[in-house]
Each structure stands twice: as structure tokens, then as C-alpha cells.
Amino acid sequence: xxxxxxxxxxxxxxxxxxxxxxxxxxxxxxxxxxxxxxxxxxxxxxxxxxxxxxxxxxxxxxxxxxxxxxxxxxxxxxxxxxxxxxxxxxxxxxxxxxxxxxxxxxxxxxxxxxxxxxxxxxxxxxxxxxxxxxxxxxxxxxxxxxxxxxxxxxxxxxxxxxxxxxxxxxxxxxxxxxxxxxxxxxxxxxxxxxxxxxxxxxxxxxxxxxxxxxxxxxxxxxxxxxxxxxxxxxxxxxxxxxxxxxxxxxxxxxxxxxxxxxxxxxxxxxxxxxxxxxxxxxxxxxxxxxxxxxxxxxxxxxxxxxxxxxxxxxxxxxxxxxxxxxxxxxxxxxxxxxxxxxxxxxxxxxxxxxxxxxxxxxxxxxxxxxxxxxxxxxxxxxxxxxxxxxxxxxxxxxxxxxxxxxxxxxxxxxxxxxxxxxxxxxxxxxxxxxxxxxxxxxxxxxxxxxxxx
Numbered sequence: 084x085x086x087x088x089x090x091x092x093x094x095x096x097x098x099x100x101x102x103x104x105x106x107x108x109x110x111x112x113x114x115x116x117x118x119x120x121x122x123x124x125x126x127x128x129x130x131x132x133x134x135x136x137x138x139x140x141x142x143x144x145x146x147x148x149x150x151x152x153x154x155x156x157x158x159x160x161x162x163x164x165x166x167x168x169x170x171x172x173x174x175x176x177x178x179x180x181x182x183x184x185x186x187x188x189x190x191x192x193x194x195x196x197x198x199x200x201x202x203x204x205x206x207x208x209x210x211x212x213x214x215x216x217x218x219x220x221x222x223x224x225x226x227x228x229x230x231x232x233x234x235x236x237x238x239x240x241x242x243x244x245x246x247x248x249x250x251x252x253x254x255x256x257x258x259x260x261x262x263x264x265x266x267x268x269x270x271x272x273x274x275x276x277x278x279x280x281x282x283x284x285x286x287x288x289x290x291x292x293x294x295x296x297x298x299x300x301x302x303x304x305x306x307x308x309x310x311x312x313x314x315x316x317x318x319x320x321x322x323x324x325x326x327x328x329x330x331x332x333x334x335x336x337x338x339x340x341x342x343x344x345x346x347x348x349x350x351x352x353x354x355x356x357x358x359x360x361x362x363x364x365x366x367x368x369x370x371x372x373x374x375x376x377x378x379x380x381x382x383x384x385x386x387x388x389x390x391x392x393x394x395x396x397x398x399x400x401x402x403x404x405x406x407x408x409x410x411x412x413x414x415x416x417x418x419x420x421x422x423x424x425x426x427x428x429x430x431x432x433x434x435x436x437x438x439x440x441x442x443x444x445x446x447x448x449x450x451x452x453x454x455x456x457x458x459x460x461x462x463x464x465x466x467x468x469x470x471x472x473x474x475x476x477x478x479x480x481x482x483x484x485x486x487x488x489x490x491x492x493x494x495x496x497x498x499x500x501x502x503x504x505x506x507x508x509x510x511x512x513x514x515x516x517x518x519x520x521x522x523x524x525x526x527x528x529x530x531x532x533x534x535x536x
Contacts, residue, residue, distance in 0.1 A: 327473060339401070466526050471530065
């Protein structure tokens with residue numbers, strides 16, 4: 084479904100909020116002022132407004148530095164997840180230092196402006212930074228708050244209070260949520276901000292008006308924002324993704340409560356997941372050779388044919404299209420070919436092998452089950468693990484393992500790792516490997532930690 088945009092906050096919105104609380108602009112036309120000045124004055128308070136519209140993760144230089152940081156902890160993956168929780172404490176500090184650029188710039192400028200007006204008005208007013216997360220969507224409310232407060236406390240002593248504000252917009256095309264915090268944080272605890280209640284009341288009134296107008300009119304004014312989306316960029320053949328946050332509860336609109344995910348892979352039907360070659364016992368080979376003495380596929384002797392087939396197997400080592408010998412018996416093959424074709428030859432025998440593969444792989448896939456801790460499992464099975472990442476199946480990663488539980492021969496082997504395959508595609512491929520290893524059971528686990536669903 085198409086997602087719904089919402090208007091961003093504008094400076095004129097905050098003009099209205101300040102005026103309703105009894106305040107005014109400090110200077111009506113700031114363009115004629117030669118020195119720095121703040122935006123508003125409300126009773127005992129000077130206020131400087133900073134609207135942060137920039138998404139810092141979309142900047143090239145910052146992307147390279149962040150990519151290098153997360154590549155350290157996810158070195159072998161084609162899709163690297165930008166999640167600070169998986170970093171060491173030292174790496175987290177580096178990450179948030181990279182994120183603070185536009186905030187740090189805004190804080191320093193605001194401090195200079197506030198201090199100028201503070202001096203001009205006799206140093207008897209409170210200095211307040213009103214900072215708004217208007218478009219820095221890769222930061223959560225808590226991350227934004229922590230970075231702002233760090234910048235204020237580390238880089239300046241010219242701000243007495245900070246008001247943290249923002250428009251955090253989430254939606255899936257049906258369910259939509261807006262969070263509009265307006266939080267006061269004292270920096271200079273020796274002072275009191277008596278006018279904050281007036282500002283908060285005015286803010287609440289404005290938000291009621293803002294959301295009511297949006298719901299009724301949905302009239303975008305050219306300064307709009309999408310709900311939070313995956314932030315994705317590619318560097319040196321690797322995709323880096325900051326997944327959109329979950330909305331926090333299941334949807335009652337989408338099937339089974341899972342929100343719809345896009346699939347921009349271009350895959351609308353199952354791609355080839357195996358390359359098959361008809362293979363027979365010597366007894367059946369003799370029957371085929373007698374019926375088709377001039378068919379080059381069967382070579383001159385059974386030994387020569389086996390050697391040729393093994394050579395083909397060695398030459399085909401694509402991990403996403405495994406090479407499979409499909410065992411065929413003479414009588415069933417002849418009957419199937421007679422029923423479906425006018426004559427018997429290599430082409431018809433190959434189609435029969437494909438038919439056997441298709442029948443068997445579908446049966447195995449249909450029996451695949453989600454793995455659980457209390458399962459009674461067979462002695463041999465394949466385990467498929469798929470990580471669903473973000474809002475698009477394009478970024479999902481899958482891993483396949485061969486598991487043996489035979490006493491004395493227990494082992495877990497990697498069949499493939501870190502392949503950019505969504506679950507349905509990966510399950511079909513797992514079915515092909517099950518045939519290759521003569522295994523009848525596939526178990527799977529879908530990791531939805533980073534999934535939008």
C-alpha cells in the first residue's frame with residue numbers, strides 16, 4: 084500500500100506556538116541585524132529554535148565512516164545492518180560521534196546566538212535551546228536526546244535549558260502513528276523555567292490543530308516527510324541498511340498481524356535452484372544404451388559415461404544452483420516418455436529427470452517445519468536460517484546447515500552462509516540440497532529481529 088506523508092514542522096508553526104504562549108520574535112526582521120540574535124523571547128526566557136531537517140546517514144563522507152565501522156563486526160556479509168547495539172562501547176562512541184555532526188553544529192550556533200542576546204538584555208534571562216528533530220529519522224527519540232545533551236554539556240556553558248521536540252512519523256499504509264515529544268531538560272539546575280508550562284500548553288494546542296488538519300485535509304504544503312523507512316546505501320559491493328523500526332504492535336489489517344514487506348528483487352517465480360543430470364545404475368544404463376545405441380549422451384561404455392558425468396559435476400560448482408545426479412530407472416522412464424512424448428531421446432530423458440526432481444523437491448519443501456527446542460528430530464536434516472531485514476525482502480540473508488545427530492558422528496556443516504536470499508527462495512534451494520544429500524527433512528528458523536513485519 085502507498086504510505087502517507089505528513090507535513091514537517093516549520094518556523095511559522097513555532098511562531099504561532101510562541102505567540103499563543105505570550106511571547107514574540109526577538110527581532111522582527113533578523114536580516115537587518117549585523118550581529119547574532121535569538122529567535123524568540125517569552126517573559127524571562129530567550130529561545131533559539133533549531134529545526135534539524137537533515138538525514139545525516141544520507142551524506143557520503145559520513146556513510147563511508149559508518150560503513151567501515153559496521154563492516155568490522157559483520158565482515159563477510161553482503162548486507163550489513165547498522166545497529167549500534169551490536170557494537171562494543173568504544174565502537175558505539177565512534178558511531179554516535181559520527182551521528183552528532185549536524186546537531187553539534189546547531190548547538191554551537193545556538194549557544195552563540197543565545198549568549199549575544201543574553202548579554203544585550205543585561206544577563207538576567209534564561210537561555211533556552213528549542214531543538215526539533217524534523218527529519219533525522221535514523222535517530223530514535225532517545226538517541227536524539229542523548230546526542231543533543233552530550234553536545235550541549237560538552238561544547239557550551241551558554242545554554243540553561245533544552246527543549247527536545249520532534250515529529251516521529253511511522254506508518255505502513257494503513258496504520259499510522261505520530262509521536263510529538265516536547266521535553267524540558269535543565270542544564271543549569273540553579274535556575275527555574277517558570278514559563279515552560281505556558282509553552283507546553285501552547286504546544287499541545289498546536290499539535291491538536293496540526294493533526295486534526297492533517298487527518299481532515301491531508302493537504303501537503305511542499306515540506307512533507309515520509310514515515311520512517313529503511314535507510315539503504317551501497318559501498319564497494321556491500322549494502323548497508325538501517326532498518327525501519329517496528330511499529331511496536333501487530334497489525335489487525337495485515338494477514339496474521341504481519342505488516343506487508345516489499346519484494347523488489349524482481350523475482351516473481353522461483354528461479355532455477357538446481358542443474359540436473361539423469362543418472363542410472365549399470366543395469367539400467369545397458370537398457371538405455373540398447374534402446375538408443377547412437378545416443379551420444381550415453382558414451383561407449385558405462386565406465387566412460389560415469390567418468391564423463393563426474394567431470395560435469397566437478398565443472399558445475401555454483402552454490403546457488405547445485406549440480407544434482409537424478410537417479411532414473413529404465414521402465415518408469417520409458418513409460419513416462421511414451422505418455423508425454425512421441426519419441427525417446429536425451430531431451431526426453433532429461434525432462435523426466437527434471438520431473439522427478441520437481442516432484443521430490445516439492446514434497447520435501449511442503450514438509451519443512453519451523454524448528455523448536457523440544458522437537459524430536461531425525462538423525463540427519465538440513466537447517467535453514469533466514470534473517471528478515473527491514474521492509475524489503477531484497478535485503479534478507481539466508482544460511483543453510485547440514486546437521487547429523489548420529490551418535491559418534493554428530494556434526495554441523497555449513498552448506499552456504501550469508502547468501503542474499505529471502506525465505507521462499509532459500510527454502511526452494513534447501514530442497515535441492517536435500518535431494519543432493521539424500522535427506523528428507525528440512526527445519527527452518529526465521530529471525531525477525533530486524534524485520535519490518
